[in-house]
Amino acid sequence: MNGQSPMGLAAAAAAAVRPCRRRLLSSATTAAAATATSTSLFPRCPHPHHQPHGRRLPFLASAASQASQSGQTIPPTPVPADPRSAVSGNLPFFDRVLFPDTFPLAPAAEEATTAAAADEEPASATKAREETETEREAWRLLRRAVVSYCGAPVGTVAAEDPECTETLNYDQVFIRDFVPSALAFLMRGETEIVRNFLLHTLQLQSWEKTVDCYSPGQGLMPASFKIRTVPLDDNKEAFEEVLDPDFGESAIGRVAPVDSGLWWIILLRAYCKITGDYALQERVDVQTGIKLILSLCLSDGFDMFPTLLVTDGSCMIDRRMGIHGHPLEIQALFYSALRCSREMLVMNDGSKNLLRAINNRLSALSFHIREYYWVDMKKINEIYRYKTEEYSHDATNKFNIYPEQIPSWLVDWIPEKGGYLIGNLQPAHMDFRFFSLGNLWAIASSLTTPKQAEGILSLIEEKWDDLIANMPLKICYPAMEDDEWRIITGSDPKNTPWSYHNGGSWPTLLWQFTLACIKMGRPELARRAVAVAEEKLAADKWPEYYDTRSGRFTGKQSRSYQTWTIAGFLTSKMLLENPELASILTCDEDLELLEGCACCLSKKRTRCSRRAANSHVG
Ligand code: GLC
Numbered sequence: 001m002n003g004q005s006p007m008g009l010a011a012a013a014a015a016a017v018r019p020c021r022r023r024l025l026s027s028a029t030t031a032a033a034a035t036a037t038s039t040s041l042f043p044r045c046p047h048p049h050h051q052p053h054g055r056r057l058p059f060l061a062s063a064a065s066q067a068s069q070s071g072q073t074i075p076p077t078p079v080p081a082d083p084r085s086a087v088s089g090n091l092p093f094f095d096r097v098l099f100p101d102t103f104p105l106a107p108a109a110e111e112a113t114t115a116a117a118a119d120e121e122p123a124s125a126t127k128a129r130e131e132t133e134t135e136r137e138a139w140r141l142l143r144r145a146v147v148s149y150c151g152a153p154v155g156t157v158a159a160e161d162p163e164c165t166e167t168l169n170y171d172q173v174f175i176r177d178f179v180p181s182a183l184a185f186l187m188r189g190e191t192e193i194v195r196n197f198l199l200h201t202l203q204l205q206s207w208e209k210t211v212d213c214y215s216p217g218q219g220l221m222p223a224s225f226k227i228r229t230v231p232l233d234d235n236k237e238a239f240e241e242v243l244d245p246d247f248g249e250s251a252i253g254r255v256a257p258v259d260s261g262l263w264w265i266i267l268l269r270a271y272c273k274i275t276g277d278y279a280l281q282e283r284v285d286v287q288t289g290i291k292l293i294l295s296l297c298l299s300d301g302f303d304m305f306p307t308l309l310v311t312d313g314s315c316m317i318d319r320r321m322g323i324h325g326h327p328l329e330i331q332a333l334f335y336s337a338l339r340c341s342r343e344m345l346v347m348n349d350g351s352k353n354l355l356r357a358i359n360n361r362l363s364a365l366s367f368h369i370r371e372y373y374w375v376d377m378k379k380i381n382e383i384y385r386y387k388t389e390e391y392s393h394d395a396t397n398k399f400n401i402y403p404e405q406i407p408s409w410l411v412d413w414i415p416e417k418g419g420y421l422i423g424n425l426q427p428a429h430m431d432f433r434f435f436s437l438g439n440l441w442a443i444a445s446s447l448t449t450p451k452q453a454e455g456i457l458s459l460i461e462e463k464w465d466d467l468i469a470n471m472p473l474k475i476c477y478p479a480m481e482d483d484e485w486r487i488i489t490g491s492d493p494k495n496t497p498w499s500y501h502n503g504g505s506w507p508t509l510l511w512q513f514t515l516a517c518i519k520m521g522r523p524e525l526a527r528r529a530v531a532v533a534e535e536k537l538a539a540d541k542w543p544e545y546y547d548t549r550s551g552r553f554t555g556k557q558s559r560s561y562q563t564w565t566i567a568g569f570l571t572s573k574m575l576l577e578n579p580e581l582a583s584i585l586t587c588d589e590d591l592e593l594l595e596g597c598a599c600c601l602s603k604k605r606t607r608c609s610r611r612a613a614n615s616h617v618g
Pocket of ligand 1: 158170174176177315316317318319
């Protein structure tokens with residue numbers, strides 16, 4: 001967790017309004033929209049304490065009003081009467097939501113029928129199903145974590161642990177942490193908080209902050225923000241609220257959060273798909289926001305690979321863990337954000353070059369990851385027999401990997417069936433650790449081939465005791481120990497072996513696992529993992545992470561009541577009950593991308609055909 005030093009209040013107040021004005025000036029939104037934005041966004045307002053509230057989607061509102069008219073008691077946390085019919089029929093704007101029968105893959109026929117039948121039940125059973133005590137507690141805690149800005153809910157704090165005296169920046173709204181909260185609210189029909197979050201973070205995007213005289217690139221989204229109450233114009237009696245973002249300039253290590261902008265794009269698409277509020281994504285300021293994030297990601301550099309080159313700690317793992325270079329998590333989110341942006345960008349003269357650049361990058365990126373990050377028994381055996389120092393265009397061992405790099409743990413660990421994407425690939429370096437988030441998001445976004453996606457889930461099933469064990473899911477496997485830990489983490493006392501980022505178990509990852517399982521038609525796997533978590537989370541006070549090889553102990557320095565643990569659990573449960581909603585987050589396989597990939601990696605400059613991209617997966 002990163003420390004945040006307090007900022008001068010007056011400076012914060014002054015800085016708070018600047019980007020907003022600039023963005024509004026540069027935006028060509030209609031005058032009416034601009035006025036609406038400027039009044040709702042950084043108004044000078046008093047500092048009232050208010051109860052967070054949410055706006056319900058029509059199908060929820062009508063269910064509630066019918067109930068009240070007929071004199072029934074409205075349950076405090078109502079569930080959509082029939083989410084499936086609400087999605088497909090009652091709301092015309094859901095026509096862009098994909099349904100389970102369009103999911104790309106089905107398991108073996110018998111299994112598919114059972115899985116489908118099992119999934120049908122909860123959807124229609126939601127009417128009758130009472131929330132469990134654990135779910136009710138989770139909702140209560142999630143609502144407690146909501147923060148408001150000028151009277152409107154805008155996000156959830158990272159943790160609200162009453163027993164912890166050292167808040168650090170856990171009292172801030174983290175972009176990545178808010179995603180599962182947002183999904184839980186969206187699936188419950190409470191969409192206002194998500195819309196507010198998207199628009200407020202957009203305003204923070206062009207904030208002017210510097211680290212020792214150096215400004216981060218325009219388009220960067222903050223890691224987190226805090227709502228501060230500051231005196232109004234030197235008047236010590238009147239106060240206003242300001243949003244104060246942290247781009248990493250206060251964070252330990254001073255690392256920019258590369259994943260924030262990518263998550264923002266992914267969440268924007270999910271919001272628009274589930275609410276049908278496509279007008280939001282079409283707004284000029286929102287289109288500009290997407291373009292700024294993408295320009296930062298697509299700008300030319302010295303790199304030879306289509307993957308994004310980043311420093312250590314630039315994503316969920318925000319401390320030194322040896323993931324600098326081209327970490328899988330960032331690549332999977334990058335691919336997903338490119339796919340989402342391609343859907344959302346309005347096609348016109350101003351965007352056509354960008355759209356072309358997106359398509360080119362998507363092709364190259366998926367080819368690169370599918371071909372070079374994938375390992376299974378067969379591939380490891382190939383690496384084991386690699387020749388090195390091959391100087392030519394058609395080298396087999398393109399990155400000059402010395403076979404001695406294959407770690408001894410992997411030799412016994414890799415199962416006969418299945419495989420996974422490695423954590424990182426650099427010249428003469430393959431990081432063979434298994435990183436859960438990157439692998440799961442590669443499934444969700446279709447960065448992998450369908451066969452690879454099946455292989456990853458099959459590996460997780462096979463290695464259940466290592467990756468799930470007593471608490472889903474290991475952030476990475478295995479932990480670094482001894483000299484490796486000393487050199488790579490810099491002897492980080494928080495990242496000791498099998499703790500925190502170094503092989504700790506993070507319950508928040510449950511929702512990404514559930515999503516990947518649903519996409520691949522394997523909800524039963526997710527149900528098993530949810531059951532493991534459900535048994536312990538509430539009793540253990542919803543910890544941030546668990547320690548030890550099998551995740552038996554609550555993490556050494558783990559916060560209690562960690563919001564994304566709570567929200568991840570709720571999101572998993574809701575996705576399992578309404579699996580058709582998974583499509584607001586997933587992308588289907590796009591075979592045209594591979595057809596269009598002019599691959600210059602081989603001497604003959606062959607095109608990457610579908611077959612080539614799929615061929616290496618046995
Ligand atoms: C830790 C995690 C990071 C998370 C933050 C707030 O720093 O590594 O991913 O965003 O806590 O929960």
